[in-house]
Amino acid sequence: xxxxxxxxSLLLLCAQHSPCTETEVTPPxxxxxxxxxxxxxxxKLEQIYxxxxxxxxxxxxxxLAQILTLLQPSLEKFLSYPASVHSLAWLTSHIPHPxxxxxxxxxxxxxLNWVDx
Numbered sequence: 001x002x003x004x005x006x007x008x009s010l011l012l013l014c015a016q017h018s019p020c021t022e023t024e025v026t027p028p029x030x031x032x033x034x035x036x037x038x039x040x041x042x043x044k045l046e047q048i049y050x051x052x053x054x055x056x057x058x059x060x061x062x063x064l065a066q067i068l069t070l071l072q073p074s075l076e077k078f079l080s081y082p083a084s085v086h087s088l089a090w091l092t093s094h095i096p097h098p099x100x101x102x103x104x105x106x107x108x109x110x111x112l113n114w115v116d117x
Contacts (some may be wrong), residue, residue, distance in 0.1 A: 003049065003063075007045070007049075007055075007063065008063060008066040008067045008069075008070055009070065010041065010045060011042075011045070011052065011055070011063070011067055011091075012067050012070055012071065012087060013038065013041070014038045014039075014041055014042045014045075015067075015086070015087035015088075015090040015091055016029070016030070016038075016083045016086065016087050016090075017030045017034040017035050017037070017038035018035065018038050018039065018042065018090055019035065019090075020086070020089050020090050020093055027082070027083070027086055028082075029082065029083045030083075052094045053094050053095065053096050056091065056094055056095055056099075057095065057096065057099040061099065061102070061103065064091070064095070064103065067091060068106060071084050071087060071088060075088065075110050075113075078110070078113065085110075088107070088110060092107065
């Protein structure tokens with residue numbers, strides 16, 4: 001099945017509203033309804049395509065690169081866009097080993113920015 005051009009944006013939307021852990025409280029930019037809808041959308045995307053972990057790393061992490069490109073402007077101004085930090089954390093939690101090690105160079109500048117504040 002070919003993927004729509006909107007897939008990176010849809011996954012980013014899910015990342016913004018999906019909890020990183022099962023015990024995480026709802027972030028201020030989201031709601032329980034948003035989280036429910038994100039969960040339903042994510043389940044549908046995984047049913048149509050593949051699990052997120054596989055989608056993010058196949059084709060030499062092409063989809064991940066597209067999502068990071070979408071996130072880049074808000075990550076640079078992360079204090080104004082806390083959902084971008086959450087999204088990156090959510091995405092990172094879905095990248096399986098050993099692929100996570102291959103994207104550290106892309107993630108490290110953002111993490112160092114956050115620590116520096």
